[in-house]
Amino acid sequence: MAKANGKSKWIKGLGAVAVVGVAVAAGLYLAGSSSGDIPPASVDFAKLGPQEYDVLYKRGEQVFRAGDCAACHSSPQTGAELAGGVPMVTPMGTLYGTNISPSKEHGIGNWSADDLYRAVATGIAPGRKVLYPAMPYASYHQITRGDSDALWAWLMKQRPVEVANKPGEMQFPFNIRPAVALWNVVNRPAAKEFDYTVNELARGRYLVDTLGHCAECHSPRTKVTFAMDTSRYLEGNTIEGSYAPALTPGALGERGWTRDDLVKFFRTGLSPQGVMTFRMASVLDHSTSHMPEADLRAMAAYLTQNQDMPGLQPKAPQTQVNVKGENLYVGLCAGCHGVQGEGQPHSSVPMSTNTTAMFPTPINLIRVIREGVEERDLAHGERMQTMPGFADKLGDEEMADLVNYMRQTWGGQPGNVTASDVAGHVRTIEHSK
Template sequence: MRRRLILGVLALLVVAVAVIVAIPLLTGAGPIPPATVDPARLDAGQRARLVERGRYIARAADCAACHVAEDGRAYAGGLPMETPVGTIYGTNITPSRDHGIGGWTSDDLYRALVYGILPDGGRLYPAMPYTSYHAMTRADVDALAAYLASLPAVEKPNRPPHLAFPFNIRPAIAFWNLIFRPEPGDLPPPAGSAAPAGDHARGRYLVEVLGHCGECHTPRNLAYAMEDDRHLQGEVIEGALAPDITPTGLSARGWTAEDLTGFLSTGLSPQGTMTFRMYPVLHHSTRYLTAEDVGAIAAYLTDGAPPPTRPEPVTTGNTRNAGHDIYLGFCAGCHGADGEGHPAASPPLATNTTAMLQDPRNLVKVIRDGIPARPLAGTGRMQEMPAFGDLLDDGEMAALVNYLRHRWGGQPGDVTAERVSEVGPR
């Protein structure tokens, strides 16, 4: 009897210890460093400088890209985001007390950004990139809080997400966090070979934390968690491929630090123009970054890369086929008979990386759906590329894609009509 009593007490102690250990983990409780500034104690000039710094942090963190409203109002929320587990809508983060974050403190914002925990204890879905923001500095969060508080409140209700089971159960996110959420301050291994210091450390912070590049460019597992061992090696998002942006992957497609700097600043490069989900990144974020920060990003992403290589174009004598004839009929007017392109309209196909990707989906989507005319940074403008989905059937599309891949991309011409039909809807 006594032995059973002792065993029972020991069992209760084990359970109690397990509960004590688990509660902080499951509640998301974690250290919150003290605020670096008290806006109430700042004079008007100091407050204005803090707000301006927060505006820059918001742009570097690309907040508007997800929290923009359907009518273009920044931070009012409503933008639908398609994920493998369902549709999530960007939320209202204006100072509205009923629909936004008007009642939040800077501690509340820090907890949401770093731990994915709302002031009421609710969980944010990991589509909100707290798995990257978890390493934000408290000073950056405080500046961001001051900026968001300075915005006009927009009384716009949030839309509930439409997610598959079990992701539609918010409390279950606590268990997801227990397994997959990084600890504050943890960062993936450096993209290149150098130890993080100086400009390299700044580039790493901008890429891995504020810019949260890995959220789109890192493959995810079945639980929607990023696969750390394939960091930045490319992932399909909303039907398009966010390509490999490791130093090796970029070099294989001919990218240099100079090319990346121009691309992030203007949306233009010898490798192409910003399309798909990268266009909002330019529009809301990278075009506003300082030259020093853009340079730090480019240097970090290309650090330790081998010399850039580009496929040698195949001579036309070896490529005359149905795809060649389709190209001359539909594409040569803008891209040139030999793919030479035209300034401010289309980059040369010999350097355009879309045809160099092993996965053909981006090439198919661009030809099928076209690209709308849109403003780029400064006075630049993306010329419209018409859609050919209604003019070419899947077989003709495959022939054209194979011609482009083989002649300029260094890829095999093995795309079938069936593969074309599998590419997601426009």
């Protein structure tokens, strides 16, 4: 009886905590979550002359590109960069990028420059609407007011796109907006402008951490609130059915990256280490391929911390290679990628230096082999030919053999991927779609 009473008290206590939590969240949402003071506007828009506005407009486009806004706010159907509709799959449900064109009905045409800064830096939209952190204000919180104002000036001069926003499909209780205010209390950093004019490393940090919000995908997430785990900054993360690899200087050096390789990869989407795929394909299309080379070099300097990187080094096989996998590789892959994994310039990437085989998880390798890669133009003259998918030709056991061969031969990884592992990764991939 004592145990029953104890359990009853525990349940009542838990219920009380839940009630208090909801009350606090609702209070924040309805009464207080206006984000507090914000920096004053960097310019008086009413007094800007045509030349001054033109300078601000051009700067705004650079912020738009560096901030990778179009990757989430483009229409998957039409390609219109501001129309919204890109799905973002999370463990709590699916959200869709919103219309950020100057449409007064569907977009942000009624927003002021203050409204844009508050939404970008604090996650609070007009009407005290709390935005989901899929809008990466946890990274954008350090944006300068000048860059935010320039972005507003550029956005307001774009063509309005009259496309309605698609509502999110979040699971209970994550579909309750006030709960997001509570998430913000726990996880959202305070808005604070970052001075990126100090030196190249500061500029690179601002581009990587703030505008580029790279850590949103490349840092692990906490299990309880799914916030970025700042204690494991840029240490890699599996998200939306693929692995966003570690970007620490040590991890980049281990995979053979140099600063010049990173700049080439950002600019063209192709390097000896591989080609931009999955979510990074849209990052190339809408963001990095449009950025000034000086900015790309600043990003590379920051990611490598200006360390001397050893460059590409052959990986010694960890164990005896998988013979079945070798036969599959020669029959299915060597025609384009070469028997020795040498690849073909400007059409099929080399495997001997490809970082996909080096990752601690085989999920990206499995996904590319199953789904293939569509032929497409990359950037600045580079192009990728079609790679067919082999989902209908390879069972789990064969896929494991092929993946093990590639990881053993060129990735320096053990050949320990099983058919069961493959099936598990396939379920993760399919669940992300």
